[in-house]
Amino acid sequence: MRYHVATIAADQRTGPARLGDRVFSATALAAGIAILLALAGVFVFLAIEGVPGLAKPAEFYGDATSFWGYVAPLLFGTVLAAVIALIVAVPLAWGIALVVSHYAPKSIATPIAYVIDLLAAVPSVVFGLWGISVLARQLQPGYVWLDENMGWLPFFAGPASGTGRTILTAGLVLAIMILPIITAISREVFSQTPRLHEEAALALGATRWEMIRMAVFPYARSGMVSAVMLGLGRALGETMAVAMVLSAGGGISLNLISSSNPASIASNIASNYKEGTPGKIQVLIATGLVLFLVTFLVNFAARWVVTRNERKLTR
Amino acid sequence: MSVTTAPARPTSEPVAFTQARLPRLAPVLVGVVAVAAAALPVLLLDWGLVAWALVAGLVHLVALPAWARVVEGPRGAADRMVTGLVWAACLVAIVPLVSLLYTVVDRGMAAISSTFLTYSMYRTDLDQEVGIYHALVGTLLITLGAAVISVPIGIMAAIYLIEYGKGSRLARWITFLVDVMTGIPSIVAGLFAFSLFILLFGPATRLGIGGSVALSLLMIPVVVRSTEEMLRLVPADLREASYALGVPKWRTIVKVVLPTALGGIVTGVTLAIARVVGETAPLLLIAGLTTRTNFNLFSERMTTLPVLIYTQNANPGIAETPGGTPPGIAIAWGGALVLILIVMMLNLVARIIGAIFAPKTGH
Numbered sequence: 030m031r032y033h034v035a036t037i038a039a040d041q042r043t044g045p046a047r048l049g050d051r052v053f054s055a056t057a058l059a060a061g062i063a064i065l066l067a068l069a070g071v072f073v074f075l076a077i078e079g080v081p082g083l084a085k086p087a088e089f090y091g092d093a094t095s096f097w098g099y100v101a102p103l104l105f106g107t108v109l110a111a112v113i114a115l116i117v118a119v120p121l122a123w124g125i126a127l128v129v130s131h132y133a134p135k136s137i138a139t140p141i142a143y144v145i146d147l148l149a150a151v152p153s154v155v156f157g158l159w160g161i162s163v164l165a166r167q168l169q170p171g172y173v174w175l176d177e178n179m180g181w182l183p184f185f186a187g188p189a190s191g192t193g194r195t196i197l198t199a200g201l202v203l204a205i206m207i208l209p210i211i212t213a214i215s216r217e218v219f220s221q222t223p224r225l226h227e228e229a230a231l232a233l234g235a236t237r238w239e240m241i242r243m244a245v246f247p248y249a250r251s252g253m254v255s256a257v258m259l260g261l262g263r264a265l266g267e268t269m270a271v272a273m274v275l276s277a278g279g280g281i282s283l284n285l286i287s288s289s290n291p292a293s294i295a296s297n298i299a300s301n302y303k304e305g306t307p308g309k310i311q312v313l314i315a316t317g318l319v320l321f322l323v324t325f326l327v328n329f330a331a332r333w334v335v336t337r338n339e340r341k342l343t344r
Numbered sequence: 345m346s347v348t349t350a351p352a353r354p355t356s357e358p359v360a361f362t363q364a365r366l367p368r369l370a371p372v373l374v375g376v377v378a379v380a381a382a383a384l385p386v387l388l389l390d391w392g393l394v395a396w397a398l399v400a401g402l403v404h405l406v407a408l409p410a411w412a413r414v415v416e417g418p419r420g421a422a423d424r425m426v427t428g429l430v431w432a433a434c435l436v437a438i439v440p441l442v443s444l445l446y447t448v449v450d451r452g453m454a455a456i457s458s459t460f461l462t463y464s465m466y467r468t469d470l471d472q473e474v475g476i477y478h479a480l481v482g483t484l485l486i487t488l489g490a491a492v493i494s495v496p497i498g499i500m501a502a503i504y505l506i507e508y509g510k511g512s513r514l515a516r517w518i519t520f521l522v523d524v525m526t527g528i529p530s531i532v533a534g535l536f537a538f539s540l541f542i543l544l545f546g547p548a549t550r551l552g553i554g555g556s557v558a559l560s561l562l563m564i565p566v567v568v569r570s571t572e573e574m575l576r577l578v579p580a581d582l583r584e585a586s587y588a589l590g591v592p593k594w595r596t597i598v599k600v601v602l603p604t605a606l607g608g609i610v611t612g613v614t615l616a617i618a619r620v621v622g623e624t625a626p627l628l629l630i631a632g633l634t635t636r637t638n639f640n641l642f643s644e645r646m647t648t649l650p651v652l653i654y655t656q657n658a659n660p661g662i663a664e665t666p667g668g669t670p671p672g673i674a675i676a677w678g679g680a681l682v683l684i685l686i687v688m689m690l691n692l693v694a695r696i697i698g699a700i701f702a703p704k705t706g707h
Binding site: 047049050052053054056057058059060061063064065067068070071074075077078079120121122123124125127128132141144145147148150151152153154155156157158159161162163164205208236237238239241259262263265266267268269272273295298299302307313314317320321324325327328329331332333335336 | 419420422423425426427429430431432433434436437438440441443444447448496497498499500501503504505507508509514515517518520521522523524525526527528529530531532533535536538539540542543547561564565568592593594595597598618619621622623624625628629650653654657658673676677680683684687688691
């Protein structure tokens with residue numbers, strides 16, 4: 030017995046000596062490295078197949094003459110839909126997160142949190158189906174009204190789409206889809222506010238809203254920012270909802286209620302890959318590479334903010 | 345406010361330390377009044393129930409802060425306003441969920457028949473019934489393939505992060521990049537598998553296993569994160585007790601740590617499966633589309649349920665009666681109902697497992 034204990038102690042100090050330990054820890058390490066390789070592989074394989082798509086003869090790029098002329102409207106469409114989604118989803122998500130963390134009693138907060146998680150479980154293709162056949166139809170009269178009464182704004186210049194399948198509808202569907210992730214992370218950071226900060230604010234006579242503004246928001250600021258950025262990453266990469274809801278056409282335009290907006294990068298790939306010759310597919314993969322780099326940067330920045338904040342909190 | 349007026353107060357009157365407040369039931373009272381007030385234009389102009397709810401909500405959002413401003417002052421009014429707004433946010437978010445679930449159940453039920461789940465779309469004559477059997481098989485096999493690839497990698501990587509590499513630079517990088525990976529767009533995962541299989545097997549390759557590879561790229565980060573979380577909850581006492589008995593580290597992990605965390609890990613894996621089972625974009629690219637039932641992951645195309653929904657909706661065919669529902673739309677809604685049921689069931693199972701095997705952190 031004593032012998033065993035001594036070996037174990039030696040194990041802990043001098044590294045794995047037994048075969049089983051060596052094999053097991055090597056397997057674990059290999060799995061960890063495999064993940065890094067997979068991530069690198071995404072970049073490498075997209076680059077191998079996509080880089081030839083950057084410099085093709087002009088006929089591969091449709092109306093545009095160069096790759097950047099082809100991808101620019103798509104990038105614009107991607108960002109526009111994501112921005113609409115953020116403008117709608119972020120205030121809602123923060124509101125819900127506050128209800129769950131500070132306003133509702135626990136017996137109501139738990140079901141609310143559960144319902145929002147349920148929203149995250151709905152597959153994107155079902156959101157797309159719902160977006161076309163319910164939301165777009167419900168919104169269409171609203172677009173006609175906006176066109177008639179607020180047409181002087183560039184966003185509502187019209188003519189209003191007859192089907193309601195516009196970038197605004199697509200953005201709204203995206204907003205519903207990114208709501209759960211923004212809510213979940215904000216909820217987490219809101220509820221981490223030290224209880225003493227909150228009680229100190231209340232003891233000084235602050236109302237609940239003043240307490241939230243003075244104690245909760247400053248503490249949660251970086252978490253809130255990264256929640257928004259993660260939502261942005263989701264919205265930029267979402268494919269099916271946009272591909273199904275948006276009837277794309279035309280070039281760069283801020284007009285939100287007609288069918289003259291470009292598709293997003295992801296939805297363009299999904300709707301065009303089928304007619305693709307190998308050359309055309311390479312162009313699509315190159316646009317995918319652009320999307321990957323953009324979302325990677327957004328996610329990288331968001332996670333970096335979170336990690337830095339976590340380290341700050343543990344200190 | 346009371347401080348500034350205090351000197352003017354006659355000394356005989358007691359000093360008020362609390363501000364005037366609205367009665368406790370004020371929100372309810374204003375709510376009732378708002379509903380009643382909104383009923384007037386709704387009845388006069390003949391609007392629907394939705395408009396009534398909207399108008400009542402707006403009246404409530406304005407009236408309560410206004411009353412509070414008179415009685416409690418601007419700070420109280422702002423507080424009431426925000427309280428109203430955050431609760432309104434909750435209601436607004438629930439509306440689309442209810443609408444979506446209602447629509448899917450309503451239209452999906454109409455499509456589901458005795459043959460819907462047991463027939464494929466492959467027809468030998470025009471009058472034959474069609475169903476989604478082939479897509480169910482495809483979804484099941486491809487998701488299973490993805491789980492077989494990602495569960496061992498994910499769990500072993502989490503073991504490395506918690507048991508071996510704790511605090512090392514490599515482990516920190518893996519943790520960070522796994523987080524970044526959770527944000528990879530699904531279409532990019534599809535393009536990755538697509539490029540990989542084109543390079544390996546030549547152009548126009550469509551294989552079920554390609555779909556599994558793409559899905560596992562989306563699934564691994566979820567498995568790693570949840571497993572990591574669960575392993576962290578295993579008390580250090582248990583590990584130390586095992587070491588003290590002379591058990592090697594790897595046997596401690598296999599026999600003590602993993603069984604303790606098993607419930608949580610299974611929950612995490614189930615949730616990860618629920619996440620990828622509804623993925624469309626990567627499978628559209630790499631698994632392709634067919635009307636036949638294909639049981640072999642390693643040859644030929646394979647349809648999955650989400651891809652079937654997408655393509656049926658995009659090319660619905662022609663309705664039998666003019667103005668009726670095209671057959672494809674009906675199939676798409678039926679498929680959507682089945683898909684949502686599968687996802688909800690997986691979520692439910694995950695939660696039940698999680699509740700039964702709640703991590704044993706106490707002593």
